[in-house]
Amino acid sequence: MVKAVFTAPEQGTVVQPIYQYSDEQQTHIKALREYADALLLDPSDPYHKWELRWLNKPDTMPRYMRAAKWKLPDAKRRIEGTIKWRREFQPELIRPDDVKIEAGTGKIILNGFDKDGRPIIYMRPGRENTETSPRQLRHLVWWLERAKDLMPPGQESLVIIVDYKSTTLRTNPSISVAGKVLTILQQHYVETLGRAIVTNLPMLLNFFYKGISPFLDPVTRDKMRFNPDLLELIPKSQLDSEFGGDFDFEFDHETYWKQIVDFCGIAEDGTRLEGYFDGPKNIHGELPSQHSDTASPTSTSSTTASVTSASEIFSPEVTPAAPELTEAL
Numbered sequence: 001m002v003k004a005v006f007t008a009p010e011q012g013t014v015v016q017p018i019y020q021y022s023d024e025q026q027t028h029i030k031a032l033r034e035y036a037d038a039l040l041l042d043p044s045d046p047y048h049k050w051e052l053r054w055l056n057k058p059d060t061m062p063r064y065m066r067a068a069k070w071k072l073p074d075a076k077r078r079i080e081g082t083i084k085w086r087r088e089f090q091p092e093l094i095r096p097d098d099v100k101i102e103a104g105t106g107k108i109i110l111n112g113f114d115k116d117g118r119p120i121i122y123m124r125p126g127r128e129n130t131e132t133s134p135r136q137l138r139h140l141v142w143w144l145e146r147a148k149d150l151m152p153p154g155q156e157s158l159v160i161i162v163d164y165k166s167t168t169l170r171t172n173p174s175i176s177v178a179g180k181v182l183t184i185l186q187q188h189y190v191e192t193l194g195r196a197i198v199t200n201l202p203m204l205l206n207f208f209y210k211g212i213s214p215f216l217d218p219v220t221r222d223k224m225r226f227n228p229d230l231l232e233l234i235p236k237s238q239l240d241s242e243f244g245g246d247f248d249f250e251f252d253h254e255t256y257w258k259q260i261v262d263f264c265g266i267a268e269d270g271t272r273l274e275g276y277f278d279g280p281k282n283i284h285g286e287l288p289s290q291h292s293d294t295a296s297p298t299s300t301s302s303t304t305a306s307v308t309s310a311s312e313i314f315s316p317e318v319t320p321a322a323p324e325l326t327e328a329l
Contacts, residue, residue, distance in 0.1 A: 001250035005259050007150050009113035010235045015154040016116040019062060028072050029061045035076050036061070039083055050092040051083065059156040067190035082188045093270040094142045096261050102139035105129040106251040110146055110260065112238035118194045119150045120159045122240065126166030137180060144189055149264045157194030159233075163242075165200040186217055195233065196224045199243065 009015075021029065036055050041048040054060060064082075068075035102108075107127035112120045121143055130136060147158045185193055230243050239245025265276025 001248045003250050003252050003255045005110075005249070005256060006112045006238055006247070007259075007263050009117040009152055010115075010238055013113065013115065013117045013152075013235075015152055018154055019066075019156075021062065025065065025070060028065050028070055028075070031072055032061050032065060032075050032079065036079055036083065039080060041087070047087060047090060047093075050090070051086065053092070054086065063156060063191040078187070078190065082190075085188050089138075089141065091141045091145050092272075094138055094145075095268065095270040096142075096257075096266055097268065098270075099135060099139040099142050100257060102130055102136060103257060104253050106253070106256075108140065108143050109251065109256070110143055110150065111249060112234065112240065112247060113152075114159050114195070114234045114238075116194070117152050117155045118157055118159045119147045119155075120161060120234065120238075121147055123160060123162045124166075125162070125164060137184070140181060141184065144185075144192070146260055146264055148192075157192055159195045159197065160193065161197045161199065161230075161243075163199050164202060165242075193223055197228060197230070197233075198224065198226045199230075201226060 033055070040055070041051055061079075064075045064079045065072075068078055105127040107124050107129065109122045109124075110119060111122065114120060144158075151158070230239055231245070234245065236244075236246050238247055241248045265273040267273050
């Protein structure tokens with residue numbers, strides 16, 4: 001069993017989908033950015049730089065235009081709503097220690113990538129360890145932001161696997177909580193959910209999905225799969241062994257938490273450590289790159305996902321021993 005997590009796709013993974021935009025679509029994207037810039041906080045506001053950082057990400061404007069089906073007025077409404085939400089929620093500034101207790105049982109784990117280079121978030125409601133509170137939502141948002149950190153160049157979406165093994169009516173989230181989660185995903189992380197996979201769903205909880213179905217927009221509903229063959233979607237080397245993969249991951253709260261916080265460069269106050277403002281970088285000051293025996297970086301302009309060696313980031317005690325896991329961080 002290994003404790004080191006995967007923070008890059010399997011070597012040779014080709015990131016998909018890659019979007020190409022027409023001249024008209026590019027014009028819409030530019031117009032949306034101009035509108036968002038007009039809404040920016042004053043530079044004197046402490047949150048201004050984080051708001052600007054989010055707007056500057058290359059996927060932000062295209063995602064909102066795609067979500068609005070290229071209708072500019074709708075895209076403006078959507079992005080304005082998210083800007084207001086982010087100012088209140090401030091997802092970039094969630095202190096790790098404020099949500100660490102929520103991660104104690106591994107009810108949400110970010111680990112591995114699918115065959116298209118999407119990071120995977122495993123959700124296990126049966127491991128619920130706290131009472132319903134706003135902190136639970138902040139914990140989820142913290143993981144969504146970490147998944148964004150781990151996306152290889154060109155990737156804009158993630159995979160969520162909800163495993164209902166050992167889940168009871170007591171540990172299953174309420175419909176109201178599920179509704180809030182879906183609102184955050186559908187309204188403020190638009191075009192970010194690539195796949196939603198549900199496994200081991202007991203008959204007793206079928207009513208739960210009937211209850212949340214009114215909150216699901218058709219696009220989200222189309223992305224949901226129940227009990228699929230995960231090996232068709234995820235490389236065996238990166239799929240948790242609980243689901244038939246070869247990745248025999250041992251969850252240790254402190255070790256796991258430290259790896260994620262360190263790799264993403266999260267400071268104690270929730271901000272980024274120096275050198276991580278625009279994304280996690282390795283010890284050479286570079287964005288994660290394709291690892292080889294010579295450690296020569298690969299250009300991030302290609303659609304091939306990039307990988308960084310664990311030994312470049314973490315201490316030996318959390319580095320995978322197996323050769324096939326040397327791409328794991």
